[in-house]
Amino acid sequence: MNLQHERIADACRQLGLHVISEAWPSLAQANIEQDKGYGDFIEHLLAEELKSKHHRTRTALLKFAGFPCIKTLEEYDFKFASSAPKALLTELAGLSFVHRKENVVLLGPSGVGKTHLALALGYRAVMAGIKVRFITAADLMIQLAAANQQGKLKSYLQRGITAPKLLIIDEIGYLPFGRDEANLFFNVIAKRYENGSIVLTSNLPFSQWAGTFADDATLTAAMLDRLLHHCHVAQISGESYRLKNKKKAGVLPSIGDI
Numbered sequence: 001m002n003l004q005h006e007r008i009a010d011a012c013r014q015l016g017l018h019v020i021s022e023a024w025p026s027l028a029q030a031n032i033e034q035d036k037g038y039g040d041f042i043e044h045l046l047a048e049e050l051k052s053k054h055h056r057t058r059t060a061l062l063k064f065a066g067f068p069c070i071k072t073l074e075e076y077d078f079k080f081a082s083s084a085p086k087a088l089l090t091e092l093a094g095l096s097f098v099h100r101k102e103n104v105v106l107l108g109p110s111g112v113g114k115t116h117l118a119l120a121l122g123y124r125a126v127m128a129g130i131k132v133r134f135i136t137a138a139d140l141m142i143q144l145a146a147a148n149q150q151g152k153l154k155s156y157l158q159r160g161i162t163a164p165k166l167l168i169i170d171e172i173g174y175l176p177f178g179r180d181e182a183n184l185f186f187n188v189i190a191k192r193y194e195n196g197s198i199v200l201t202s203n204l205p206f207s208q209w210a211g212t213f214a215d216d217a218t219l220t221a222a223m224l225d226r227l228l229h230h231c232h233v234a235q236i237s238g239e240s241y242r243l244k245n246k247k248k249a250g251v252l253p254s255i256g257d258i
């Protein structure tokens with residue numbers, strides 16, 4: 001290993017500096033041509049390595065998050081969803097709620113964009129380097145029940161529930177839970193209470209949540225107490241965005257016409 005470029009390549013490999021290993025000859029040449037100093041050269045090398053590292057981290061976080069698709073706040077049409085609390089949602093997009101371990105609950109009827117907004121917050125968080133996990137309430141129940149049956153609940157809760165800094169649980173209220181499931185769900189909320197943020201979406205007002213959780217008013221009250229202690233609630237009303245274009249085309253009547 002006498003050649004300098006071989007020694008550099010070997011050192012880079014040992015240090016995990018894969019971008020520098022590839023890029024340094026062309027960056028060195030550019031540095032000479034632009035008559036820049038050694039400091040500029042080192043800074044440029046490190047910036048390229050960091051850029052690549054951030055990209056790899058985001059890619060891994062995005063995979064872990066399990067988003068069904070990417071949605072952004074910029075794509076959300078606040079003119080259509082005129083009741084959506086824009087100032088609050090814009091503030092939440094700053095992500096300080098995640099650092100303060102606060103929760104967000106998005107409430108409203110079907111199609112008003114609750115999942116869209118939850119995904120948008122999740123995507124923002126991933127782009128900021130935060131570990132996020134998105135799961136529907138129904139899938140969460142299946143996974144919790146399976147882990148419980150296999151005697152692996154503790155490790156599932158550790159890996160799937162407490163590890164992410166932001167846990168997004170979508171669609172509470174569409175499927176009612178049995179007693180065991182309700183207890184397991186309570187566990188999730190209790191585990192994360194004051195330890196990490198939850199973003200939760202539901203089509204049901206809080207007053208009807210007990211119906212989803214095995215009609216157990218005591219358990220539901222204890223769960224809501226924890227969930228809402230440090231929480232931002234965004235209520236969105238209005239018509240489903242899914243029907244927007246159909247109504248425009250005259251395929252469906254608007255609610256006012258019915």
Ligand SMILES: Nc1ncnc2c1ncn2[C@@H]1O[C@H](COP(=O)(O)OP(=O)(O)OP(=O)(O)O)[C@@H](O)[C@H]1O
Pocket residue numbers: 071075076077078080081108109110111112113114115116117171201203241242
């Ligand atoms: N205001 C909006 N601007 C842009 N797209 C929107 C808006 N509201 C909803 N959408 C889009 O409409 C579709 C349905 O929205 P979404 O699933 O987020 O609604 P939801 O309130 O979660 O409904 P559900 O309770 O039925 O799951 C998605 O493709 C979403 O991106």
